[in-house]
Amino acid sequence: MGMEEIRREIDALDDSLLELLSRRAERVLEIGRLKREGGGEVYDPARERQILDRLSGANRGPLSDEALREIFGAIFAVHRLLERELVIAYYGPAGSFTHVAAQRKFGAGADLRPADAIGDVFLAVEKKEADLGVVPIENTTAGVVPLTLDALMESRLVICAETYVEIEHYLLSHAPDLDRVARVYSHPQALAQCRIWLRANLPRAEIIPVGATARAAEIASSQPDSAAIGPHLAGELYGLPVLRARIHDLADNRTRFFVVGRQGCPPSGHDKTSLAFTLRHQAGALHHALGAFSDHGINLTFIQSHPTKTTPWEYMFFVDLQGHAQEPAVAAALAALREHTLSLRALGSYPEAEH
Helix, strand or coil, X not given: CCHHHHHHHHHHHHHHHHHHHHHHHHHHHHHHHHHHHHCCCCCCHHHXXXXXXXXXXXXXXXXXXXXXXXXXXXXXXXXXXXXXXXXEEEECCCCCHHHHHHHHHXXXXXXXXXXXXXXXXXXXXXXXXXXXXXXXXXXXXXXXXXXXXXXXXXXXXXXXXXXXXXXXXXXXXXXXXXXXXXXXXXXXXXXXXXXXXXXXXXXXXXXXXXXXXXXXXXXXXXXXXXXXXXXXXXXXXXXXXXXXXXXXXXXXXXXXXXXXXXXXXXXXXXXXXXXXXXXXXXCCHHHHHHHHHHHCCCCEEEEEEEECCCCCCCEEEEEEEECCCCXXXXXXXXXXXXXXXXXXXXXXXEEXXXX
């Protein structure tokens, strides 16, 4: 086949895709009507995960499963808007990596609203000023986010989804080349993650820490001889070109984010459950508690101790396990765990995200 013939075939396929997307949108509108009549939630992460799993299982290529998830993630976001525009609170400011996570999860068409503090995200959802909230929970290099653990314990919201974002730092500047960069602004953590690159490429530039990568981009946007380090989105928001891409020292730097809401979600078939519990001060207490999981064949993916705010030297244990709280094995493990704890709270069961 010649190029023109192939292009005509592609045009015909595009027409077919448009027709199918329109038919899918019509069915989504019907689902939206049924949800409104029955009080269902617009965002259904379990259903979305089931669709992606089914399509990945049927995928014969040449598209990779990752590409398939990207395409259908965009379709979900656009068709979700047909039901209702979601208001998403995220730990700000605009242009931050949490903003990136919220945009990737819910699409640029959602009403994404920055919040000054993690607690403010939870408060916005609790007061029904937002449908859902997005907050960071852990980073592969910096570890857990304590303020999110505190907010989870103080709130009655539940975790309904998770997502991972690659932390890719860009040097953003109006300067035409590196020799013209006199100052570099960024958050202290971002500066630390680009320390080797900065020392090798901008040894004479003044390094100035600021409160957020987005704030760094805002400052650098008005100074032609300055640069900011931050996500690509920050450069887009403040009109800063990318002078150098992916300048972070560690290639595998990711942050995990939670989506929190007022309602949990049903099993998807590939889920996680997050728990928090306290133990008696006695020998072997943690060993016996964790034994409840191994006895029922439950795999743990995360465990973190965190001080409680009520009693000095008393700790809360946070655990993520594979499986949904409604599954028989998980339910049995939780019942056994309860016998060894002073307190136990399920923080949510949600579809396990692809790393």
